[in-house]
Amino acid sequence: MAENDKGLLRRIGETLRDWGPFRRDFWYSPIRGPWMASFFSLLLLIVLPIVFITGLIDHIAWNPDLGGTNNRTPDMGLLGFLTGIEWPTRPIWLYRLTEGIHVVLGISLIPLVFAKLWSIMPTLYKWPLADSVGQALERLSILFLIGGIFFQIFTGLIYIQNFVILHNFKFNQLHFYGNWIFIAGLVLHVLVKFPVMVEGLKARGVRKELEKSLEETEPEPREEGRLVSTDPAPPSISRRGAIAVVAGSALTMIALAVGQTLGQRWSWLAILSPRAQSPGDGPNDFRVNKTAKKAEIKPEQVGPNWRLELVGNTSQMLSREDLLAMPQYTSSLPISCLEGWSTGNQDWEGVRLRDLAEMAGMPNAEKVLFESLESTDAAARMSFMRRNQFQDPLSLLALRVNGVDLSLDHGYPARAIVPATPGNRNTKWIYRMTFMEEA
Numbered sequence: 001m002a003e004n005d006k007g008l009l010r011r012i013g014e015t016l017r018d019w020g021p022f023r024r025d026f027w028y029s030p031i032r033g034p035w036m037a038s039f040f041s042l043l044l045l046i047v048l049p050i051v052f053i054t055g056l057i058d059h060i061a062w063n064p065d066l067g068g069t070n071n072r073t074p075d076m077g078l079l080g081f082l083t084g085i086e087w088p089t090r091p092i093w094l095y096r097l098t099e100g101i102h103v104v105l106g107i108s109l110i111p112l113v114f115a116k117l118w119s120i121m122p123t124l125y126k127w128p129l130a131d132s133v134g135q136a137l138e139r140l141s142i143l144f145l146i147g148g149i150f151f152q153i154f155t156g157l158i159y160i161q162n163f164v165i166l167h168n169f170k171f172n173q174l175h176f177y178g179n180w181i182f183i184a185g186l187v188l189h190v191l192v193k194f195p196v197m198v199e200g201l202k203a204r205g206v207r208k209e210l211e212k213s214l215e216e217t218e219p220e221p222r223e224e225g226r227l228v229s230t231d232p233a234p235p236s237i238s239r240r241g242a243i244a245v246v247a248g249s250a251l252t253m254i255a256l257a258v259g260q261t262l263g264q265r266w267s268w269l270a271i272l273s274p275r276a277q278s279p280g281d282g283p284n285d286f287r288v289n290k291t292a293k294k295a296e297i298k299p300e301q302v303g304p305n306w307r308l309e310l311v312g313n314t315s316q317m318l319s320r321e322d323l324l325a326m327p328q329y330t331s332s333l334p335i336s337c338l339e340g341w342s343t344g345n346q347d348w349e350g351v352r353l354r355d356l357a358e359m360a361g362m363p364n365a366e367k368v369l370f371e372s373l374e375s376t377d378a379a380a381r382m383s384f385m386r387r388n389q390f391q392d393p394l395s396l397l398a399l400r401v402n403g404v405d406l407s408l409d410h411g412y413p414a415r416a417i418v419p420a421t422p423g424n425r426n427t428k429w430i431y432r433m434t435f436m437e438e439a
Ligand SMILES: Nc1nc2c(c(=O)[nH]1)N[C@H]1C(S)=C(S)[C@@H](COP(=O)(O)O)O[C@H]1N2
Pocket: 286, 287, 288, 289, 290, 295, 335, 336, 337, 338, 372, 373, 374, 377, 380, 381, 409, 410, 411, 422, 423, 424, 425, 426, 427, 428, 429
């Protein structure tokens, strides 16, 4: 029986070896080879760490140690050190920049990853899959790497489309834990392949190869691996031409995505962004993440009977008139969503959060909890901010924006607005603020 199995496996292997993409002469591109594969690796080695690090920065920006909905990925493991770092409030565009880079460069990875896959395609069709334990490990790392990258791009892309069906899927967990698979694959791969990449580039030189025209383009010499075709077709594009196509695609992705982070004036550029639609130019006509209707805010909740419950050492009820009678301040701040889009600066007017902390008798509280009238979405219903955030003179409980009352969609009667903070921490339709000491 065992003998027969072996025979069968071997026969399958032999058949596969001679079939379609498993055949060496199936691959005929004259420009595929170690140099091309190494060049695309180099591009990825520059972009991937930036996307990875700005992703981690996003976790710091949420202040996960404050708990509640700030912490959607408990058990951060090795990355636990990200918890407890005080996210700064300056520069005011900090999160706009880091998250903009994360999303925009993340999108530009799509053509880069496909180019890299193309450049190593024949090695994926190798039979037997591995000749040694080392090779098996290497191939396993590639599986983690490719699987991880696609998973991250896929979950990220779906999330920023804000599809209604997928709105509540556990994006934070998926995108965070999926990252582990990806980074494990990447670290292993770089450890094994870095010297190979350097060799691959050195053998032909980066500049020298990029200077070659189509006429000067020739296949690389046959190597031990399977990248160079055994039967190359005449070149129809130079290596630099192929690289230009890939880089041009990545730059196009960037151009089509970056408009959403540059504010309203450029949003028309972001044609692939669901937030690109121009919302008009009235004082309240800047992007809305979730409308009051979607959040099921009822008119009687936000009418004259609305009160802000301010909790600290004491508890008091404040009407909108009470709040408007307090010293009013204006802060020019953007909304920067973790989906990557941001508004330009808006002129928010209202009461300083630190004045409210004072009023609650807890100017040195550790944190403040905002609670929203909305009941449809547990994740959006509340948010914590740290002391450095509510003490910043620009941090407001906003009542008005751009010279008029807040619109219902932007959080009337009152919303939080704090510099450099992820958009989703700026709770709308607030009915209670609770200042708290350390638990
Ligand atoms: N109560 C509540 N507050 C909320 C949200 C929400 O869905 N519910 N969305 C948040 C998110 S994700 C962002 S980006 C900002 C968007 O504010 P805007 O709709 O006024 O532009 O509000 C935040 N505040």
